[in-house]
Amino acid sequence: MPKNLLNDRNRTQFAFAACITGQLIWGTSYMFTRVAQQSAEPIVQLSIRFILSFLMMCVPAILKPGTLKLQGGSRLWKLLAYGLILPIYHVLESNGVYYTNSSFAAVVLALYPLLAMLMAAVFLKEHPTRHQIIFSFLPFLGVVLITLANSQMGTITTIGVVLLLLCCVAGAAGRILNRVCASMFTVFERTFSTQLVGAVSFTVAAFLTVEDAPSAYAYALSQPSFMISTVVLCVFCSIVADMLVNYSFGVLPVVKISAISALSTTCSLVVGVVFLHEPFNAMSILGAALTLIGIWQVNKAPKEVPAEAVSAPDNNN
Secondary structure (H helix, E strand, C coil): CCCCHHHHHHHHHHHHHHHHHHHHHHHHHHHHHHHHHHCCCCCHHHHHHHHHHHHHHHHHHHHHHHHHHHCHHHHHHHHHHHHHHHHHHHHHHHHHCCCCHHHHHHHCCHHHHHHHHHHHHHCCCCCCHHHHHHHHHHHHHHHHHHHHCCCCCCCCCCCHHHHHHHHHHHHHHHHHHHHCCCCCHHHHHHHHHHHHHHHHHHHHHHHHHHHCCHHHHHEEEEEEEEHHHHHHHHHHHHHHHHHHHHHEEECCCHHHHHHHHCCCHHHHHHHHHCCCCCCCCCCHHHHHHHHHHHHHHCCCCCCHHHHCCCCHHHHHH
């Protein structure tokens, strides 16, 4: 067997493991976010989280200047657009939930991996097989069942639905941009950009919307529980998980990553049951099972069409 084939196979397996690990880490973020938001409003918590994450990422960039080589021109604009997706997504999501409810929002947002798969076929020419298309719906159904297991639909407004659909578009666009930027920027550079743009965007939003913002920041920073949970979110969810998933975007096609992304919802369910003693029932278990089966089948599709439109740079390895 050719050596380069072995290297490609090992790289794909590593990317698959990295994506799974990143999604599992993100699945725990709900618990730590709940703890942090007991001491600060969501926008303040996000601001502090991304400021700390950005400062942490500045350390290796300063100690090893070659780590960060951002080039100007159209490439940098693409990276900036990718970085802006995160705050846009959060704004649309929070307002969408406000004008509907969290349960309905979770169901609608479960659509965006499917939308990302469609957009990847159109813009990146990453065409999934029939097998992948069919089984890509299982993770979506799994997320819907997990969400509806212990919830009820409340008031739903038209503006809320529109905002959530736009949120789906933003989330899907973020995946396409990440895949495109993977051929131009390293994992570190892409992660650095999201932390920088997130820190600036959320901080500006916090000072514009929160009354007496400096006091809100001071109070949050003085709470040990807030600091511990936020540092965990910074290190593991904003940096480690982001870098792992960003690496996978340079190797795996969007359809596979989209299927794996549903794993974070299943992980959130397990964490909530084990650590927060949240209820679960047969529908929750069925939803988790459908999610896992769908991920397995999408990633074992027998006849893939290789995605040649985008290739990752060597320095992503």
